[in-house]
Amino acid sequence: MNMHATTHDELHAEIADKFDTDAMAQESTLLNPRFYTTDFDELDRIDVTPVRAEWDKLIGQMKADPNKGHFKKTEAWDKVDWDNMEPKLKREFIDFLVSSCTAEFSGCVLYKEMKRRGKNPDICELFNYMARDEARHAGFINDALREAGVAVNLGFLTKAKKYTYFRPKFIYYATYLSEKIGYARYITIYRHLEANPDQRFHPIFKWFKEWCNDEFSHGEAFALLMRTDPKLTTSFANKLWIRFFLTAVYSTMYVRDHARPAFHEALGVDIDWYDQEVFRKTSEIAKQVFPMELDIDHPRWMPNLKRMERAFRKMEAAEKQGGLGGQLAKLTAGASAALAFASLYTIPVKKSTPPASVRLEPAY
Ligand SMILES: [Fe+2]
Ligand SMILES: [Fe+2]
Secondary structure (H helix, E strand, O other): OHHHHHHHHHHHHOOOOOOOHHHHHHOOOOOOOOEEEOOHHHHHOOOOHHHHHHHHHHHHHHHHOOOOOOOOOOOOOOOOOHHHOOHHHHHHHHHHHHHHHHHHHHHHHHHHHHHHHOOOHHHHHHHHHHHHHHHHHHHHHHHHHHHOOOOOOHHHHHHHOOEEEOOHHHHHHHHHHHHHHHHHHHHHHHHHHHHOHHHOOOHHHHHHHHHHHHHHHHHHHHHHHHHOOOHHHHOHHHHHHHHHHHHHHHHHHHHHHHOOHHHHHHHOOOHHHHHHHHHHHHHHHHOOOOOEEOOOOOOOHHHHHHHHHHHHHHHHHHHHHOHHHHHHHHHHHHHHHHHHHHHHHOOOOEEOOOOOOOOOOOOO
16 A cells, blocks of 8 residues: 555656656546546445355455565566667557556555545455555556656546546446456466566566466455345346446457557467457356356357457547548447447357355466
8 A cells, every 4th residue: 555655756756758658547548447436335335244254264365465575576577678679569568567557556546445435344444455455566567667767657647537437336347357357367478478488578477476366366355245245146137237347348358459469479479369368267267256158259259359459440540540531430430349349249148157155266
């Protein structure tokens, strides 16, 4: 938690000159990490009694703080030659770090706010630990960015970024998924680089294993919160919402990753393979609480992800083009993206029955 407070002033002093990272972090497009706000009073009324035994165990783990000393540079932090990094890779990697930092920090802001506004001791304790972790994560990425001569001004970002209001149940679905997908992303890169250390072009990836365990626990907490109210995952309407969030989160990730070809090439990772792998892990984990998974091997899945990605690229180009031609092109591309999404959303899901005990341990 203090990480943010202590580094804030330093961050202030070192804002980008070459790259406008504040503007990058502040941008609110459909694809960039968002800042959320919710009905904190409703969240505060949650009663964790139905999951008390598992809850106490999880909170005990978080309280023990196994990663307390992890997010510090050690001798394992190799010197990074930013000046000689291939410009396209540098641009994409910085973009990756900025958007990761923003995502981590947006979690921190939401969790901290819940902790600040809440009166329910169970909820406050949980959100306090999660805010602590996310502040460390964001701070650590910012440390890496600072070496490149850039840093995201987190204090400024809190004020300047637009907040999206989500009802608490949408926060559960979206945040649960983003924590679990975060775990799956970090661990997949970590395992890949463990097998191919020559492709680790930056030391931050060495920190990903313990890091992703934090995200895993955060996801566990949201799984428990959802278990306190069975309606959240069993009613007809909520199942449609869950499908919606799964489709939206997966397809957004696909489009976003494909905007960084040089970054993935440097890692030696095929983006289609990587994304499918992350979806597979996330879907397997999410069966702990969601009564279905998306069929990512369905013949309509990949073609429509690709269609959506092309549509987003066209939208971006149209925006740059401007004028009436640009407007029209943007509309057409937008419609094509919407159709692709509809096609993905209507792929029949694979139904499953969540286990009696919700808790999982990281297994990848
Ligand atoms: Fe995090
Ligand atoms: Fe997290």
